[in-house]
Amino acid sequence: MELVMLIPRICLTFILVILLHSNAYASAPVKIVSVMYPPLTFDNNVPGFGEGMLRDIVTESFNAVGLEAEYELLPMSRNVWSINNHVSEACIGAMQWFRESGDEADVDCIDLVNLSFVAFYKVKHFPDGMNFSNLDDLKEFRFGNVRGSSSQRTLDEAGLTTDLTRNITLNFLKLDADRFDFAVAFRVTGEYLITELFPQRVAEFAFVPKSLLKMPLSMIFRKEKRVLKKGFVEGLNEIVRNGTYYSILERYYGKGRVPEDVVPEPLRNLTGMVSRVK
Incomplete structure (x- = not known):
């Protein structure tokens, strides 16, 4: 008789376990912070692009596991x-920010893309092009650079002269006004x-082919956010496999113009990505 009475309770427990597992990541929108840096992050939806290459990747990754993302720039x-x-x-950004603040030990990251800082110039000043062996x-x-940029330490250590601006758009407006040689x-x-x-x-503009610095940009979580990080990784892997990730890259770079080294090695090795990266 006791066993018969226990059966409904066991069934209910089993159903609850299934429901909890299927909604493991269900919650209010995930609060994500980043900087305004086009076309990686926009403050709104830009026709023909989206909300920024990195914002789009993160949004689609969370959507793949049933989560909504909410952003503050x-x-x-x-x-x-x-x-x-x-x-x-x-946070969508660079681990360098947390290293410089002394907080690296408190966070984990998942690399989204590998990007190169390069030096842009006006062709009229270097009509034969420009390159260099070392800094x-x-x-x-x-050089013009954005105040707080992760690239500034490299420029400072090389002893390069820099003019710091408050945002990346102003950096290119000043380049056009011949305020410095390179942006x-x-x-x-x-x-x-x-x-x-x-x-x-x-x-009228070009960039030096050799990069000044290469850097991954990442999704950064506090270490205690293990469940959220796990859900994000599952979603990111899913959009890599189904082609969404690479289609986002092509939306911003142009079809067939995504540099091979932009895709981090762990993502390059996933099924479905190998055939897309040339």
């Missing part, structure tokens, strides 16, 4: 503060901004 230093003070649950070769030139930016960012700011004069 802040200055770099406030990103670190927001994670450290548990205001945001995750010492560039000491005679002046430092991720390649995808510089190409996007030149097209947007100077649509009739794109041919």
